[in-house]
Amino acid sequence: MIAGPCSAETEEQVLAIAHQLKETETSIFRAGIWKPRTRPGSFEGVGAVGLPWLQRARSETGLKMAVEVANKAHVEEALKADIDVLWIGARSTVSPFIVQEIADALAGTDKVVLVKNPVNPDLSLWLGAVERLQKANINNLGVIHRGFSTYLKTKYRNNPEWQLAIDFQSHFPDLPLILDPSHMGGRRDLIFDLSQTGLDLNYDGLMIETHTDPDNAWSDAAQQITPAKFKQLIAELRVRSIDVDAKDFKIKIHTLRKQIDAIDSQILSNLGSRMKIADEIGRLKNDNNVAILQMERWNEILERMKLAGNSQSLSEKFITELFKAIHQESIEHQHTIIKNKP
Numbered sequence: 001m002i003a004g005p006c007s008a009e010t011e012e013q014v015l016a017i018a019h020q021l022k023e024t025e026t027s028i029f030r031a032g033i034w035k036p037r038t039r040p041g042s043f044e045g046v047g048a049v050g051l052p053w054l055q056r057a058r059s060e061t062g063l064k065m066a067v068e069v070a071n072k073a074h075v076e077e078a079l080k081a082d083i084d085v086l087w088i089g090a091r092s093t094v095s096p097f098i099v100q101e102i103a104d105a106l107a108g109t110d111k112v113v114l115v116k117n118p119v120n121p122d123l124s125l126w127l128g129a130v131e132r133l134q135k136a137n138i139n140n141l142g143v144i145h146r147g148f149s150t151y152l153k154t155k156y157r158n159n160p161e162w163q164l165a166i167d168f169q170s171h172f173p174d175l176p177l178i179l180d181p182s183h184m185g186g187r188r189d190l191i192f193d194l195s196q197t198g199l200d201l202n203y204d205g206l207m208i209e210t211h212t213d214p215d216n217a218w219s220d221a222a223q224q225i226t227p228a229k230f231k232q233l234i235a236e237l238r239v240r241s242i243d244v245d246a247k248d249f250k251i252k253i254h255t256l257r258k259q260i261d262a263i264d265s266q267i268l269s270n271l272g273s274r275m276k277i278a279d280e281i282g283r284l285k286n287d288n289n290v291a292i293l294q295m296e297r298w299n300e301i302l303e304r305m306k307l308a309g310n311s312q313s314l315s316e317k318f319i320t321e322l323f324k325a326i327h328q329e330s331i332e333h334q335h336t337i338i339k340n341k342p
């Protein structure tokens, strides 16, 4: 559990929050000292003067201290202050130059370094940042999933894109994966559900912004909660185990998974049959000099499937993505046919 204010504001604020969090499940206290803000003019952090506040909070509470670092100077200051955990923010992870600068400044450290996902949903940037740190011989690594920018309007400040984090994990299965529901949701009322989803997906930890007076926080007021609310939220969360030994569970899940395997094979075989028909249409189009893309027909299929999906409790988003992928594959098949048989 990592908790603490978005920003360190005053020494009193840091100490008050840390003392309240000491009575909770928190093991690491977070506080932004240098705050990268999208636009100039808002509070950009107290800077290095806040580091002694964190040192005092650590000696009074025993909590480990975490700050964000965004360049070489920040790393040097944070290491000098013996901060325990340093995290690289989403706006830094997008920049290989900055990540390299931070990695060089941290080279060989045994401090814990956490890498937030890049602002945009680009898996390679996230992987690349971790690789740069590993190359600099930094071995106490972890990652933080805080969601991604999107031009689509969603209820989240940063869209979760859960699959991207799962893809990340398949590349680095041993790195601790932490969820940041505060930045993902951007709203207090979304923190619980996001946290529970994280635990259901077997995340290793949570980073939650907490403040003694959230409404008057100097940054990100809408997404912070009081230490008391944090304590209650943690108590209500259900931590899942990856597996249980219960015989009944094992038998039931085995049977259900067999059913899924059979249905998956059926889906694949149906897709293969559909593609064979698309190939035939491709040959017909080629013989008659007809264009591959048939917008009207494609729209008709999509609308019909969305309606049918609805009655099977399948979301419009899922149906659209599924059929777009099928249509794309069909078009690629027809291209291959036309290329090979002019």
Ligand SMILES: O=C(O)C(=O)C[C@]1(C(=O)O)C=C[C@@H](O)C=C1
Pocket (backbone or CB within 6 Å): 278, 281, 282, 292, 293, 294, 295, 297, 298, 301, 326, 327, 330, 331
């Ligand atoms: O109906 C066609 O013309 C097809 O080639 C089939 C199909 C499809 O896969 O459904 C593929 C491409 C067209 O844009 C429309 C539909």
